[in-house]
Amino acid sequence: MFLKRCSRKKCGKDHVYWQLVESVRTARGSRHRTVAYLGELSASEQKGWARLAANLDEKAARAVRQLALFGPEPDTEPVPDYVKVKLREVEVSRTRDFGDVFLGLVLWRTLGLDGLLRELVPEGREDVPWDLMAAVLAVARFTEPGSELHVEEHWYARTALSDMLGVAPEQVNDSRLYRTLDRVLPLKPKIEQHLKQRAGEMFSLEFDLLLYDITSTYFEGLAAGNPQAQRGYSRDHRPDCKQVCIGLVVTPDGFPLAYEVFAGNRSDVTTVEDIVEAMEQKYGRARRVWVVDRGMVSEDNLAFLRERDAKYVVGTPKSLLRKYERQLLEEDWHTLRGGIEVKLVPSPDGAETFVLCRSRDRREKERAMHARFEKRIEQGLRRIEASCTKRKQKVATVAKQLGRLLGRNSRAAGLFQTDVVEAADGRAQLVWKKVQAWRDWAALSEGCYLLRTNLTDKSPEELWRTYIQLTQVESAFRTEKTDLRIRPIWHQKEDRVQAHILFSFLAYAMWKTLEHWTKRAGLGSGGARTVIAELRRVKVSDVILPTTAGRRIRLLCVTRPDDDQRAILDRLGLDLPERLGRPSWVRNPTETESPCSLDFCHGTPGNRPSEPFQPSN
Numbered sequence: 009m010f011l012k013r014c015s016r017k018k019c020g021k022d023h024v025y026w027q028l029v030e031s032v033r034t035a036r037g038s039r040h041r042t043v044a045y046l047g048e049l050s051a052s053e054q055k056g057w058a059r060l061a062a063n064l065d066e067k068a069a070r071a072v073r074q075l076a077l078f079g080p081e082p083d084t085e086p087v088p089d090y091v092k093v094k095l096r097e098v099e100v101s102r103t104r105d106f107g108d109v110f111l112g113l114v115l116w117r118t119l120g121l122d123g124l125l126r127e128l129v130p131e132g133r134e135d136v137p138w139d140l141m142a143a144v145l146a147v148a149r150f151t152e153p154g155s156e157l158h159v160e161e162h163w164y165a166r167t168a169l170s171d172m173l174g175v176a177p178e179q180v181n182d183s184r185l186y187r188t189l190d191r192v193l194p195l196k197p198k199i200e201q202h203l204k205q206r207a208g209e210m211f212s213l214e215f216d217l218l219l220y221d222i223t224s225t226y227f228e229g230l231a232a233g234n235p236q237a238q239r240g241y242s243r244d245h246r247p248d249c250k251q252v253c254i255g256l257v258v259t260p261d262g263f264p265l266a267y268e269v270f271a272g273n274r275s276d277v278t279t280v281e282d283i284v285e286a287m288e289q290k291y292g293r294a295r296r297v298w299v300v301d302r303g304m305v306s307e308d309n310l311a312f313l314r315e316r317d318a319k320y321v322v323g324t325p326k327s328l329l330r331k332y333e334r335q336l337l338e339e340d341w342h343t344l345r346g347g348i349e350v351k352l353v354p355s356p357d358g359a360e361t362f363v364l365c366r367s368r369d370r371r372e373k374e375r376a377m378h379a380r381f382e383k384r385i386e387q388g389l390r391r392i393e394a395s396c397t398k399r400k401q402k403v404a405t406v407a408k409q410l411g412r413l414l415g416r417n418s419r420a421a422g423l424f425q426t427d428v429v430e431a432a433d434g435r436a437q438l439v440w441k442k443v444q445a446w447r448d449w450a451a452l453s454e455g456c457y458l459l460r461t462n463l464t465d466k467s468p469e470e471l472w473r474t475y476i477q478l479t480q481v482e483s484a485f486r487t488e489k490t491d492l493r494i495r496p497i498w499h500q501k502e503d504r505v506q507a508h509i510l511f512s513f514l515a516y517a518m519w520k521t522l523e524h525w526t527k528r529a530g531l532g533s534g535g536a537r538t539v540i541a542e543l544r545r546v547k548v549s550d551v552i553l554p555t556t557a558g559r560r561i562r563l564l565c566v567t568r569p570d571d572d573q574r575a576i577l578d579r580l581g582l583d584l585p586e587r588l589g590r591p592s593w594v595r596n597p598t599e600t601e602s603p604c605s606l607d608f609c610h611g612t613p614g615n616r617p618s619e620p621f622q623p624s625n
Contacts (some may be wrong), residue, residue, distance in 0.1 A: 012040065014135060030068070040132055087591040092556040099552040105151075106168040106566055107546025107573075110584065111539070112147035113172060115518040118210075121146070124202050128195050136180075140173050141188040144180060149515035153493035156185040168548040171564055171588045189507035196510055200266045201290055203517050208487055211524050217297045217474065218265070219258050220283055221481035222276050222304070225495040225509075226251040234410045236503040238272035243283050244495060252497075254509060255283050262480035263520050266290060267513055269506060280309045284316070297321065297463070299478055305460070314462065321461040321475050324362075335364055342468060350468040363459040363471050371455025379449055381420035388413040389424070393438050406436040422446045488516055491537070509571050529579040539580070542573050548588060564588035 015024045031040060051391070112533055116122060125139035147169065148159045164170070164176045193198075207213050224242055226249035231237035237250040244251070251272035257265045268286055270279055280300065287296075295317055302323030313320050329336070332353055341349035347368030352361060392409055395401065407428045414421040426440040459475050488494045494512040499505045519536055526535030546567055553561040569577060575585065 016366065016544075040133060042135065042137070042426040053423050059567055077323075079623060085593070087561055087593060091553075091561065092354060094554045094556060096400075097554040099554075100549050101552065102550040103547050104168045104549070105166055105544065107432060107543030107584070108151040108540055109147055109167045110172070110546075111522070111543050111582075112518065113143065113149040113169070114308065114582070115150070115521050116143050116146055119203065119521060120206050121199070121202070121514065124199065125192070125195070128198060129191060131621060136175055136184065138188060138191050140175055141180075141184060142174065142192050144169060144175070145185060145188060145511050146514050146518065149176055149492060149511050150518050151517075151544075155498055156182045156189075160187060168564075171548070186504070189511070193503060193507040193510060196506075197290060199510075199514070204291065207259075207521075210521070211261065211263070213259050213263055215259060215265070215291070215296075216294070217299065218262050218287065219260065219299045219481050220255065220280070220304070221301055221478060221485070222253055222255045222270075223485045223489075224251045224253045224272060225497060228496045228498050229500055229502050231497075231505075233500050234505055236269065236271045236505070238274075240271075240273035244489075249496070252505065252509075253279070255279050256484055257283060257287060257479055258480055258484055260477045260480065261520075261524070262484060263524075264484065264517055267509070269509055271485060276303045277306050277309065280304050281312055284313070284318070289393075293317075295319065297474070299475055301478060302521070308542075310460075310462075319461070319463050321459060321463065321471055323475065324458045324460050326453075326457070328458055329456060332362070332364060332458065333449075333452070336366075336456060341366065344469055344472065348472065348582065350472050352468045360460060360462050361464065363461070363468050364456065365459060365472055366456045368455065370457075373453040378420050378423075378454070381417040382423055384417045385413060385420055385424055388417075389426070389438065389440050389550055395467075396436055396438055401436045403430050403436045406438060423450075484516060484520075487519060488512055492516060492519070525580055529581075531576070531579055539576055542576055546573060546584065552594060560594035562592050562594050 013024065058340075106249060122139050122143060125142050126137070129138040131137065144159065144164065145156075148154065148163055151167075152163055154163060160180055160182045166182045169175070170177050170180075184311045202619040204215065208215070224240070224243050224244060226242060226246045227234075227237055228249070231250050234252075236252050238252075239247065239250055240253070242249070242251055249564070253270040253274050253276075254271060255270060257267065259366045266283075266287060268283055268529060284298070293316065297319040298313060299321045300323075301413060302325055305322045305324060310320065310322070335351065335353055338351075341351050345347050351364045353364055354361060388409075392406060392413070396406060408424055410428060414424070414426070423442055423446045424440055425443050426438070429437050429439060461471055465473065488608045492510065492512055492515050496506060497505055499508050522536045522539065526539055529535075531539065546569060548564055548566050551563040551565050553563065555561065566584055569584060
């Protein structure tokens with residue numbers, strides 16, 4: 009082993025720090041492996057190393073340096089158990105976030121992502137291992153989502169991750185974070201396979217039923233370097249921005265299995281074949297049951313699934329309800345909980361089954377929507393009539409106004425029969441009336457929807473419960489966009505966008521793991537936000553103890569959890585350490601403490617975060 013000098017320039021100032029490294033032989037030749045980060049050395053120490061190097065050959069110099077690192081030097085000797093302290097001069101400084109990043113790191117390690125990346129990314133000449141930098145990006149996305157520049161300039165230095173990972177703040181810069189994105193992205197298929205296996209081990213998840221849906225996320229900027237960035241139907245109500253579409257596959261429990269990124273102008277219905285083939289390539293072809301929404305249903309897609317011996321439960325277009333008007337009028341409905349009614353309707357050829365569903369809450373919602381849009385259209389029509397009476401207008405001009413009005417309120421546009429004619433004096437005249445047949449059909453079909461499946465051994469109740477689990481995908485999209493802030497995307501290059509979405513996917517896997525634990529611990533399925541918010545208040549601070557001997561001791565102390573935090577930790581079976589690292593001597597008042605490893609945290613031995621954390625039963 010030997011000392012290695014490193015330097016970087018930040019804010020116009022050169023920073024020099026030291027590492028303890030060793031030479032190892034790899035398939036690519038001799039490489040330097042970092043053993044420990046020593047931080048910055050004082051000027052006198054640097055001069056001492058220079059004199060030593062001038063008087064000794066390189067091999068002897070390395071040996072003496074090794075002795076100096078571990079010998080009984082005044083600054084490295086252990087702190088005794090008992091010292092006399094000047095109480096009036098005790099200081100508390102460098103208060104940093106701890107609880108939420110500690111939780112994020114526990115989840116990262118529990119999913120085995122640290123070991124996976126250490127195995128997949130061979131060590132090279134990098135100063136910081138790639139798995140540690142990936143942990144920084146994932147924990148940042150989980151606790152305080154932001155850009156890589158935000159991680160470097162604001163977030164990382166405010167957290168205790170440097171003390172837990174052993175990576176100094178000056179080593180976390182946007183360039184290194186960007187290179188980490190580039191290095192991890194090619195591992196996406198293996199990461200997805202690993203998460204599927206790990207989730208199955210932890211939570212006994214079933215993978216025969218797959219839920220698939222698609223959403224979009226928009227860009228800030230032109231994204232000229234990304235061919236997938238296109239304008240299309242925006243679920244974020246930002247048609248002015250370019251976007252990409254993200255197709256997500258989850259289990260019935262909501263755990264993410266895989267995702268694909270599509271061009272922003274890609275139609276939903278054209279993505280089904282790609283996602284099915286991608287899942288088969290990762291996990292093999294099997295008799296899976298696919299559950300998709302009506303926006304992705306077409307006869308070609310259903311034929312594609314049948315050819316692969318796959319089963320499906322899908323929604324159907326609202327227009328298809330017209331064929332089942334007679335069944336809607338009949339009273340042979342099966343009542344489920346919450347005002348849900350269902351009935352089976354066989355298809356003419358017997359190969360498929362249709363399920364009519366009627367929801368009381370959905371009926372009230374659609375009825376209120378129709379009433380609201382009817383009122384808007386009627387008021388707009390009366391305004392157009394009044395404007396035609398006040399001044400002479402062209403027929404084409406009034407027709408455009410009418411088209412815009414009906415387009416903005418399309419939900420009730422079918423209720424009105426409208427026409428723009430030219431009166432005897434050349435004025436445009438609006439003629440309209442309400443269509444009673446539309447109102448009658450709306451009253452009958454409000455709250456109703458139709459499911460379609462090729463499963464023949466399921467009851468209507470089971471089919472409805474299977475389809476309604478699509479809400480898990482919708483919940484995933486809400487979490488991604490609200491809590492993990494996948495939008496907007498600031499990256500402009502295609503690979504960086506793909507890597508940004510990958511780390512959002514990893515953060516969501518950590519989120520769902522926490523949700524499973526909170527649910528199992530009796531904290532509710534939506535307890536993840538509460539847990540993160542409570543633990544975010546737990547901090548770590550440097551406590552400086554001046555001794556009567558004129559020297560100073562540094563302790564990295566974790567704030568004691570309050571009653572609410574303790575109750576959450578007890579439910580999760582997790583103990584926070586009381587201190588990070590061991591007490592150390594302070595060489596000078598302005599010195600920055602070298603980071604320690606999380607493996608040296610003091611706390612309950614069996615619950616150190618470096619060990620895999622298992623949820624309580």
